[in-house]
Amino acid sequence: MLTQLILNAFISxxxxxxxxxxxxxxxxxxxxxxxxxxxxxxxxAYFVFFLRMELSFPFLIAVPTAIFASALLGCLIELTIYRSxxxxxxxxxxxxxxxxxxxxxLQNIISxxxxxxxxxxxxxxxxxxxxxxxxxxxxxxxxxxxxxIILLLLLVLFLKITRTGKAIRAVSSDPxxxxxxxxxxxxxxxxxxxxxxxICGLAGILLSFDVGMTPTMxxxxxxxxxxxxxxxxxxxxxxxxxxxxxxGLAQQLGIWKFGAEWQDAIAFGILLGFLIVKPQGILGKNxxxxxx
Amino acid sequence: MLKIKKLETGYGEKQxxxxxxxxxxxxxxxALIGPNGAGKSTALKAACSLLPVWRGEIIFNxxxxxxxxxxxxxxxxxxxxxxxxxxxxxxxxMENLEIAGFQLSRREFANRLTQIFEMFPLLKxxxxxxxxxxxxxxxxxxxxxxxxxxxxxxxMLDEPSLGLSPKLxxxxxxKIVDINIKTGVTILIVEQKVRKVLEICHRVYSLKLGKVSFxxxxxxxxxxxxxxxxxxx
Numbered sequence: 237m238l239t240q241l242i243l244n245a246f247i248s249x250x251x252x253x254x255x256x257x258x259x260x261x262x263x264x265x266x267x268x269x270x271x272x273x274x275x276x277x278x279x280x281a282y283f284v285f286f287l288r289m290e291l292s293f294p295f296l297i298a299v300p301t302a303i304f305a306s307a308l309l310g311c312l313i314e315l316t317i318y319r320s321x322x323x324x325x326x327x328x329x330x331x332x333x334x335x336x337x338x339x340x341x342l343q344n345i346i347s348x349x350x351x352x353x354x355x356x357x358x359x360x361x362x363x364x365x366x367x368x369x370x371x372x373x374x375x376x377x378x379x380x381x382x383x384x385i386i387l388l389l390l391l392v393l394f395l396k397i398t399r400t401g402k403a404i405r406a407v408s409s410d411p412x413x414x415x416x417x418x419x420x421x422x423x424x425x426x427x428x429x430x431x432x433x434x435i436c437g438l439a440g441i442l443l444s445f446d447v448g449m450t451p452t453m454x455x456x457x458x459x460x461x462x463x464x465x466x467x468x469x470x471x472x473x474x475x476x477x478x479x480x481x482x483x484g485l486a487q488q489l490g491i492w493k494f495g496a497e498w499q500d501a502i503a504f505g506i507l508l509g510f511l512i513v514k515p516q517g518i519l520g521k522n523x524x525x526x527x528x
Numbered sequence: 529m530l531k532i533k534k535l536e537t538g539y540g541e542k543q544x545x546x547x548x549x550x551x552x553x554x555x556x557x558x559a560l561i562g563p564n565g566a567g568k569s570t571a572l573k574a575a576c577s578l579l580p581v582w583r584g585e586i587i588f589n590x591x592x593x594x595x596x597x598x599x600x601x602x603x604x605x606x607x608x609x610x611x612x613x614x615x616x617x618x619x620x621x622m623e624n625l626e627i628a629g630f631q632l633s634r635r636e637f638a639n640r641l642t643q644i645f646e647m648f649p650l651l652k653x654x655x656x657x658x659x660x661x662x663x664x665x666x667x668x669x670x671x672x673x674x675x676x677x678x679x680x681x682x683x684m685l686d687e688p689s690l691g692l693s694p695k696l697x698x699x700x701x702x703k704i705v706d707i708n709i710k711t712g713v714t715i716l717i718v719e720q721k722v723r724k725v726l727e728i729c730h731r732v733y734s735l736k737l738g739k740v741s742f743x744x745x746x747x748x749x750x751x752x753x754x755x756x757x758x759x760x761x
Contacts, residue, residue: 406627409616412578418602418631418678
């Protein structure tokens, strides 16, 4: 029972972590709540559905194409809408409202195109599952955990080693100092949107393989991803991973003890607790009050 | 080399500079002094495109560069070491220098790094250390080094002595003179430690309420204490 509970926690944590990491990459460079991230998550799943079920593309082509399309969608939103608003020094609150508007429009387009019912991608990837240390796990759930681990390692390497990765960290840390260093932040923001949206789209694809898809799936997922990002400190990958595992474990314990209807209450209860007791997140440092 | 003509700018709707005019010639160290709120740092920010130019012109080597982005100005050879030794505290010294050399090719950066380590040998010993863990003096050295990495034609320094002990202030000022002599880079320096900066600069501008209130040589101010005092009243 305990093994199954821990395994389930890892499965749900994987999706939360992917959303939280992808959201944080974008949030740290644009510094506003990019609500449209929720529809990128949904779009990833529906891109695969369209390519696989409507156009009969093989999975090996449909999935990478859908990830690329998700990245492209994120970049297009940045290039056509956010960039011009940023140039006019639009306040973050207005940017948030704009991103909420884009989310609603795109989610409705998905609803009109595909309907509101749950769509399932028929695949031989979905099997009965196998035993792992006495717990049951399906192939797609195992793939979700492995993909998350590999992606996180690649992302950390990218941010640590490559020039663009370091520039993303610089713009995230101090945009003005990055500009003084000769970095065009607009170029780096596009990179952040491309990487963040690709990861978010992939998370949507992985979840849709497991439980199917609906046009509103992105909003619930983004909310959980946000809880993880905030308790992780909206900064480093390790904080987000710890946040994801904590939330996953707490939710699974809650489902076991009280029932599945309590999982959202548990998530937001943890968020409230952190915001009151440790607002800087799990690994965040306390900021000292200035004394004169 | 750099001319600022009738510059007007500010923050939001608050105007700080009211027709500021300056000229910095090649190879000079020019000091910008004046009381708090006179607009010294604002002038540097506008020159680097960190603030928009409302009216007036910024001319660099006979080209009007009002509409250039900060990064384009770095590419042209204008760099800034900002106030309070700002560095990327969560990055190592090496990463800070790499970011400063973002526009350089790998070979150009490697060459610059050799020269930078000759100027700042202490930084070479600290390359793996996080910049946020360096002492105030070391962070100021790193800030200076970062501004020099792109091989600038004009280096702007915003209060390089801020928050440093008197001993370190001397060391920083000596380093600035050293950089000017050895590399020939033109320097525009904003400084509150007036007597110190007057010792090292070739010309001086004093600002009051967003306008130039004095332009001349440091000698004129050093020899006339009353005049110097009046600039700050």
